[in-house]
Amino acid sequence: RVGAAGKRLHTARSRNDQVALDVRLYLRRECNSVYSLVTELIGVLCKKAEKYADAVMPGYTHMQRAQPITFGHHLLAYAEMLLRDRERIADAQRRMNYCPLGSCALAGTTYNTDREMTAETLGFTGPMLNSLDGVSDRDFCMELASALSILMVHLSRFSEEIILWCSWEFKFVELDDAFSTGSSIMPQKKNPDITELIRGKTGRVFGDLMTLLTMMKGLPLAYNKDMQEDKEAIFDAFDTVKICLTTFIPMLDTMTALPENMRKAAAGGFINATDCADYLVGKGLPFRDAYKATGEIVALCIKKGLTLETLPLEEYKKICDLFDDGVYDAINLDKCVNGRTSLGGPAPQNVPIR
Template sequence: MAKMWAGRFSKEEDEAVNDFNSSIAFDQRMAVQDIKGSIAHATMLGAQGIIAQSEADAICAGLSSILEDLQSGALSIDPTAEDIHMFVEAELTARLGDTGKRLHTARSRNDQVALDVRMYLRDTVKEIKTLTKTLVETICEISSEHTHTVMSGYTHLQRAQPITFAHHLMAYAQMFYRDLTRLSDATARMDEMPLGSGALAGTTYPIDRQMVAKLLGFSGVTQNSLDGVSDRDFCIEIASALSILMMHLSRFCEEIILWCSWEFKFIELDDAYATGSSIMPQKKNPDIAELVRGKTGRVIGDLVTLLTMMKGLPLAYNKDMQEDKEAVFDACDTVILCVKTFIPMLKTMTVLPENMRRAAAKGFINATDCADYLVKKGLPFRDAYKAVGTLVAHCIRTGEVLETLPIEEYKDVCDLFADDVYDAINLDTCVNGRDVEGGPAPARVKAQIEAMQKKLASYDAE
């Protein structure tokens, strides 16, 4: 395919240079956005009298036919084309002749690609937000079934204080909802139309940028032509939001990996979302969760790629910026793949409440409640803390737990203890007593679930 810029050059581009320079292998996925952007541009050129209305109409019809042919399979993208923009323009010119050559009036590939990437990411992030919303809804559904399922909360991966499984899950619901808001914030800042910036200095043609913005569903236009073509903050910001989302997903996967191990056995993954071993017949491996955890590094790497690519670039456009697409596309693809796989894995897992309760009972997670019991009877907290620590050390030596320790041994440490201590340190009492906003008491977690479901109901993934 002849280069559109060949007039300046006296010889053909080296084949290896062509391959190195080409971006068609990855930017062809923006064909729909490129054609829609070109239709809006041609419509504006005709309305402004920059080209004849009949030519604008012919260009729009030609572009629509190209899109139809691509979608039906009647037309294949030429892998030797430099990029998707040149492929579409060359195909249009082949169909319309000189009329097709008028499409690029008052436009540069610099502002064209800036537009296409924004439009593509707008569409793709919408899909990611819809998936993430479904993930939060799934967590809420599972949580609503386990508001009374007592388990140990952990710090330093050591049993710490009693909570419920619902309370633990809803922590992730909060994380993923913040991811939703981050993605919405990023797309809101991306909602500016760069076409009309030209190569870097706008154009002398009397274009109507606001018209094009309106046709393409943007709320406004970029305010500086240099920034319009050289800005990739939106790619970086989306990759950042996706990296945080993947980090949250990875933390969740790490806990699922722990929970389904024989050492915890709090859950069991469905056979459809686990794999076996080639040599050990007893194995049931959480490979899906492990892969998600591993792919997190890939998305974080995409973010680092974008930041590193941009950090030394002078204004305006530089060819380095061609590297933006593979990185941000890969981040989007990876997140979509991971969340799509994670949701059904989560839905189909079996929760084992008895094992959670058994582990909680052995971890002295009611020790703080035992100390609080003494504080309520007038003992300073630090003295109460020391007394209960002495009791725990005694239980570890004798193989007992606080719930079974005879009252006489309680009184040997502090005479404020009475028979009502057993009710105070009951795990259900400990959980129910944490009746503060955001706490693990069943009523509070139910309220948290309802509040989240209400926010999700009003959330717009657009």
């Protein structure tokens, strides 16, 4: 027992500033945990992207095959999203890292306390400069919940794609048995449960954000009991994000890509039509005319049950006499992808650069 000294611990302290302090200390640690997990996930994505830098697949718009890309390029799109997520979390953590201790109930104290020393000892950038704001600010909870919600949007979008890719309609990837389940009645089923759960839990994190925004929107200064609800919402948001990341990382790491199926899908859908038009542009035809001529060729292919690669040259020439044998090289899928060397493009050599 400390005795009289212990009775002095509450001098120049209030539950209001102590709770505000404790929440910041806890969330600062949680930010570090999520930051590390996101960094680990980015590492797995980059490793996979390099492995499949030249695995040609269809790129989609409106859920329809659009242009040829590579699986590595597709994966790096999510790495870019996660890099922004990591930056948002770090940025919110920097703004949060100011110490409310010494604000007391709302109006500071008459005791000669050294708030600068307290803030430095606890690892903060400095003390909060307004005692009312010190005890009533929960911006950091809302900002972090917003950053976590955006992170969950990205995990949910990726999960949705993996769910599609696992289906027999696509069959671009195969999940390890540890991250999928069977059916109680259909023996052929292999369900991507982890990704479905992550997609569902995204709504839960959104709900945590809405709880915080709604709780704070009508509160006068300074502290109000409504603010007790902050902890359940922001703690749940962090717990949910961490469990989603913790399962997503090994699931992605053990996921097997099926490049032959991706290539087969890329061979259909006329995703090299833009390259066909660009070939005509290279021959001196204005792009709008090249676009129109290529559209007519695609329509002819559909009518005859052919692809751009199998349509005879004489049929090309009936629509535009600028075509020659070089068109078949121009619409080759590997050439289509390898030629897109512009910064940010899907050419395989761009993957190691990023």
